[in-house]
Amino acid sequence: MSHRISELVSTDASRISRRCWSEQWVYELEKRAIFGRSWLFLGHESQIRDPGDFVQAYMCETPIILARGMSGGIHASINSCTHRGLPVCRSDHGNAKRFVCPYHSWSYSVEGDLIAIPQESAVSGKPDKSKLGLKRVPRVESWRGMIFGSFDEAIVPLEDYLGDMRFYLDAFFDRFENGIEFMGAPHRWVLDANWKLPVENQLGDVNHGAFLHAAIIPREAQDIIEQIGHSVVTAPGHGATFRLMPEDAPVDEVAWGMEGVGAILGGAEVQEYLRGIQAKAAERVGDIRARMKGLTYGIYPNLSFLWSNTSFKVSHPRGPGKVEYWSWPAVPADAPDTVKKILRTNYSSFFGPAGILEQEDAEVWVQQFNGSNIDFAEDHKYFYGLGLGEEKPHPDFPGLVSVTANEFYARHFFARWRDELMAVEDVE
Template identity: 30%
Template structure:
């Protein structure tokens, strides 16, 4: 098997391409990564009452995420213990229990076996208490985001997330604006690449954005000029930075393209985006305008108490395979994305749409449409990325010549020099948790692969 101490030299910034193609390594990841970390399995708004459920994956294992009769969050392996048949066949729904389509074994929403067809044939030998559904031992929720872990000894979810919670509270969950809800349904698409490649792309890669997605930004600019619709306003590449947080348990998470409400520069998103949002709200009608005005007041009240003056962000990754895509606009939905492994050279992306719960329906629909136009299965951004990763997949691991290591060594410009322009704009960057990094750097990816190597080397 690949020697990870040689293949992953995170401090030097060199990663052997075999890390993304080796089948033996992939199989080891299923136990070392996907059974030893907290994995996102859904949002509480998707299962609002007892008996409501959704399906998701933890690595390659499909699970049922459900509220039991006491509204407790439970996660079960979607597998009948009799012969291993898939038990629940639908992505989401409301059930009092589940019946296997093979032999008719029945289970309640607490995972207990409560019925067997032709039970007399077992002559009292069946032990129902031993034949319930396999339950994931650790389930926890943060701000409505539900996580689960197969590792009974893992740290608390709060300890696992660490300081990234500070950014989640302000940029995604936004309880001070009424919180979020996840709309029904999800987009799914395959990408011919290793799951880690997209996780690390959202962890740090601002460098590709103005190059790969040039046509997208041109289209947004044209739409802004002709229709007054613009959901990425201002000089994003000068008004944003990256944040790397390392949790108390050593887990790296990252928040990219982080921007500030208090940025006084004329071309910053803080100055440009509110004007664009107002124009879009006026096109949607009085209800949208009233909501935006109320939202702005609530945001200003929050800022009085919280001097961080946060505005927005773009790409995130919470280790190992959960990402978010956001925008500084109040009128664009946020995307919650999971990179599900489907072999060493394939992933399946699942994407949900998160909107502000207090927004009127006209805003929610419009916000969802903006997200669908860019970072979504048929969106302009996703298509750009898929083409690049398809070409990479065809190159990497297909040659008989010795591969050179991938270069992740970019340090970024001098950090103090980079942060000085934010200080000059009146932003107290010292008040922010985590390590503040230049927009174009690969420091976050180096942290990602360093922790990945540690997990893969653990003996337990």
């Protein structure tokens, strides 16, 4: 069997081989071509507010310590001792002055510097500790409190990487005067699926709702999405879907959060808070974005954002057929604590690990992977051609825009995926 990426994705990305999800050699290329060269989401600044605060993260399968240094800077280091490779941090999150390897007790500062080697007092030659710190992630940048890292020292600045996606992300972030915060540690669970399957789903596939989630999403809700919904690709791999509500729509139909369980069942305090946010939306984000009700967003390669349920998700690869899914609820940073607690139910009821919709999606991703790994079907590639060529520029929205049924969000993702893997493949 030939091992060439060019054979897996057609020129227009409308036909995609099942091997894109199932082959180990493809995954090995992905690690170098994508995860070694992209900006990868690490965490939110609200998780590391104070000096010494840290959380654990991953960049592909590489364990990372994300920490607030004693001088207030943000540092990302690989969680592996320079001496014998053990993890020097075993806690998922916390506050520390030192990270200590349990094997020989080499200790490191939260910034990643090697501080002490107990054994060096017994030898004459003293190693240069300044050269033996934890391996640093060479590029770390933050935007709107969202922290990203990259192994590629030459990568473009994060703002340039996000590009026009900032227009759509700010329709959410800029609604809140003091930004957002993540509530607690991430939920984490493992699925027998490929990492790209959750990414694709939440990059723009909103038209499965009335079918897969028929018990919760009525056909009428899907009809509204199809009538007023837009799908956007700002750059290959970055995308957003949203509803543009009519100018005369009632505030309760437009306001962020009002369609969630928290607002429906949470009482007057929550509802009045959300109406107050919407009352200032046009002033903060402009008339058009004030009427945007987001659905699914995606940042290449593996960060997803669900607007209505205010959930950020990262699809961490663990091989071609396994993914560790991390998911955080987010709330406005300056909301009253009582409101934050209630708004969190918008996430947990639907898109936490036990959420109704999350469980249905997870089952589909596992079955998708199984379908990509069966025998005697390789000559029957998947069809990704719905709406081929119908996406076009829009006078009000950056990027290419189309109806939500157009699968161009996935075609553009796989075109970028193909080209990046081919670039590494050709070098090797």
